[in-house]
Amino acid sequence: MKKLENEAKRVLLKNWKDGFSVPCANLYPFQWKWDSGFIAIGFAHFDMDKAEKEIATLLAAQWDNGFIPHIVFHTESDTYFPGPDFHQSELHPQSSKTYKSTGMTQPPVTGFVLEEMYNISTNKTATLAYINSMIDKVYHNHTYFYENRDPNNEGLVYIYHNWESGTDNSPIWDDIFATMNPPHYEFKRRDTTHVDASERPTNREYDHYLHIINIAKEHNYSDEKIAELSPFLVQDPLFNTMLIKSNEALINLYKLIGGNVDKIAQLTQWNTKAVHSMNTKLYDKDLKVYVHYDLRNEKPIPFITSSSFSPIFANIATTPEQVKGLVDVMLDKFGGEDMYLCASFDPTNELFNPKKYWRGPVWVNLNWMLYRGLRKYGYNEVADRVKNDTLEIVEKSGFYEYFDARKSVHLTDKAGYGGGDFSWTAALLIDLLQNKI
Ligand code: GLC
Numbered sequence: 001m002k003k004l005e006n007e008a009k010r011v012l013l014k015n016w017k018d019g020f021s022v023p024c025a026n027l028y029p030f031q032w033k034w035d036s037g038f039i040a041i042g043f044a045h046f047d048m049d050k051a052e053k054e055i056a057t058l059l060a061a062q063w064d065n066g067f068i069p070h071i072v073f074h075t076e077s078d079t080y081f082p083g084p085d086f087h088q089s090e091l092h093p094q095s096s097k098t099y100k101s102t103g104m105t106q107p108p109v110t111g112f113v114l115e116e117m118y119n120i121s122t123n124k125t126a127t128l129a130y131i132n133s134m135i136d137k138v139y140h141n142h143t144y145f146y147e148n149r150d151p152n153n154e155g156l157v158y159i160y161h162n163w164e165s166g167t168d169n170s171p172i173w174d175d176i177f178a179t180m181n182p183p184h185y186e187f188k189r190r191d192t193t194h195v196d197a198s199e200r201p202t203n204r205e206y207d208h209y210l211h212i213i214n215i216a217k218e219h220n221y222s223d224e225k226i227a228e229l230s231p232f233l234v235q236d237p238l239f240n241t242m243l244i245k246s247n248e249a250l251i252n253l254y255k256l257i258g259g260n261v262d263k264i265a266q267l268t269q270w271n272t273k274a275v276h277s278m279n280t281k282l283y284d285k286d287l288k289v290y291v292h293y294d295l296r297n298e299k300p301i302p303f304i305t306s307s308s309f310s311p312i313f314a315n316i317a318t319t320p321e322q323v324k325g326l327v328d329v330m331l332d333k334f335g336g337e338d339m340y341l342c343a344s345f346d347p348t349n350e351l352f353n354p355k356k357y358w359r360g361p362v363w364v365n366l367n368w369m370l371y372r373g374l375r376k377y378g379y380n381e382v383a384d385r386v387k388n389d390t391l392e393i394v395e396k397s398g399f400y401e402y403f404d405a406r407k408s409v410h411l412t413d414k415a416g417y418g419g420g421d422f423s424w425t426a427a428l429l430i431d432l433l434q435n436k437i
Contacts, residue, residue, distance in 0.1 A: 004395055005433050011399050011426035012042055016050060020057040020074060024401065024419035027194045029077040031058060033070045034166055034242075035424050037109035038365055042427020044120040045434045051117055052130050055110060059137045061101055064094035066144030068110070069101035070163060081190045082210065092221040103213070103221035104161045107239050108145065110138045111246025115253055120435070132257050139250060139263055145243060146270055148223040155273030156240050156281065158295050160230040161212050165239060165307075167344065169201040170358040171351040172292050172303050173232070179297065180231045182211030199355055199417045230296070237282050237290035238307035240274060241369075245314035247271045278316050288325035290316075304333060304346040306366040312373030323377045330370075331382065334405075340389040341382075342370055343405040354404050355417055361402035364390055368428040375437055387432055399425045 015021045020031040021039045028035075036058045043051035061072040073084040084100040092103060114131050121127035149157035159165050162173045185207050191200050201209075212232050219225035227233065247267045254260040254267075284291045284300065289308035292301040309326050317323045333348050335341055345352050345360050353359040367390045374383035393403040393410065400416030409415045 001391075001433055004391070005430055008042070008399065008426035008429045009046060011421045012039065012423060012430075014421060015039075015423045017074070019053050020072070021054060021423050023424065024422045026079045027191060027401075027419040029075070029079050031061075031072040031074055033058060033068055033072075033106035034109045034365075037113035038368075038424035039427045040113050041116045041120070042424075042430045044117045045430050048117070048121060048123075048127065055113065055117075055134060058110070059134055061096050061099040062137055062141065063092065063096055065148075066140035066142075067094075068105055068108075068141050069096075070104050070106040071102045073100040079190055079194070081187060082213070086210075087213065088217060089221070091217055095221075102163075103216055104164050105159075106164060107166050107242040108141065108246050109242055110141065111253075112242070112249040114138065115249035116431075118253065118256070128253075128256060131253055135250065135253055135257070138246070139267075142243065142247060142250070142267070142270070149227075151227050154235075154277045154281065155270060155275075156235045156277045156293075157243060158227075158233050159236050159239055160216065160226045160233055161209070162232065163209065165234070165236050167238065167305070167307060167358040169205055169356070170303075170305055170307075171345055171349070172301050172305060173234075174351070175301065176232055176234070176294060176296070177205070177208045180208055180211060182207040185210050195418055200357060233294075233296040234301075235282060235293040235295055236307065237278065237292060238310045240278060240282070241310045241314045241316060244271055244274050244278070244316060247274070248314065275316050275318075278311060279318060279322075283322075287329070288322075289329050303349065303351075304329065306334075306342050306344045306363070306370070309342070310366065310369055310373070312377055313369040314373075315376065317377075323379075327374070327379055327382055335385075338407045340393055340403070340405050340407055340410075341386045342367055342389075344402075347405065354406055354409070357402065357418065360405060361417060362389070362393060362405050363402050364394070364425045364428050368432065371432070372437065390432060391429070394425060394429055399429070401425065 022029050023032050023035040036054050040051040040054040062068050087102040089095040089101045089103050118127050145157045162168055215230055216226050247270055251264050251267045254264050282290045289304050290311050294301055309330055311317055333346055334343050340362055343360055344358050344363055367386050371383050371386045396410050397416030399421050401418030401422040404415040
């Protein structure tokens with residue numbers, strides 16, 4: 001395992017670009033928001049300075065309204081589409097004047113990442129001083145979410161683009177895309193020059209992705225207009241779990257820092273409401289898991305994905321029966337004999353595709369969250385299975401972006417997919433090996 005950990009460090013150091021990390025050379029040549037958070041957790045174990053810089057660089061690209069973009073385009077690159085010229089973040093009056101970025105965001109991991117860094121740190125005083133210099137930016141980001149993305153005042157924020165979810169091409173979005181009829185765009189895909197097309201979204205899916213951005217751009221990325229007009233408006237259980245977890249982390253960190261009573265009260269209030277709505281609106285009693293809600297078309301999306309289990313990461317499930325229900329569904333549908341935990345999409349559903357990105361493969365960041373959640377609720381055996389499965393697939397195939405969930409495939413074929421030497425796979429593997437949680 002020491003060898004694997006050294007390999008993971010090599011991957012992180014290779015992808016480090018003096019102030020931030022790329023998720024994967026060529027395929028993703030800029031800084032991505034939630035990747036940055038997971039990467040910082042990995043670095044915190046052996047190079048706290050880089051972990052701190054990673055987050056500081058991301059937060060330096062924050063907009064004046066508190067928004068943190070999903071990609072920050074620090075450098076020029078022609079290996080990625082759509083780049084800064086397509087996204088045109090400068091259309092928004094409060095966007096960063098220093099950094100070009102996208103006009104959409106990604107799951108709000110930064111709060112809980114700061115707390116992880118504190119927990120890992122061997123120099124708590126220095127790390128807390130660093131956190132003190134960053135934390136208000138993260139708080140501002142949470143204020144942005146609740147003030148701009150919760151039109152019904154439910155404590156649940158929406159995403160307006162599938163890329164905001166982080167789970168880009170999940171079947172969850174299929175029915176929403178079916179309500180749209182985007183034009184056929186002329187563009188040159190870059191991702192499929194790095195990765196086999198069978199492992200990536202289709203061109204038609206890209207038409208939908210670009211169309212939603214174009215609608216937002218027509219209105220200079222105005223949140224109000226997006227809420228009114230975007231064909232894609234979803235309350236995502238994973239995204240909201242991350243926000244709740246980060247609220248909780250900010251409460252803990254503000255308490256360590258001292259003072260900040262009003263902020264702690266506000267964060268507590270947000271979380272009380274959010275947890276309630278997660279358990280009423282996003283919890284499906286029949287399926288016994290959390291589901292996405294299509295806010296534009298006002299209906300739940302009754303698919304089971306790895307995001308459906310993610311609320312255990314943030315103590316959202318309240319009763320033991322509820323937690324048991326989640327774990328039972330996970331084992332029953334995702335945990336068959338030939339299956340590594342945890343596929344990104346329900347393997348018993350006909351839309352499951354074991355090779356295609358978020359339509360089936362195992363992702364290490366989701367496994368990391370599920371592992372933490374299962375441990376927290378005392379499901380140690382299942383937690384260990386998730387952890388050991390993660391270590392096994394990485395050891396067998398390398399630091400891939402995602403992996404086939406079918407064990408038998410790993411015995412005979414290449415079973416790591418997407419980009420290789422992928423940063424968060426490496427970073428979270430280090431954490432799984434080092435952190436005695
Ligand atoms: C893909 C993933 C997304 C990730 C990005 C960079 O788009 O779906 O979650 O942030 O790659 O790694």
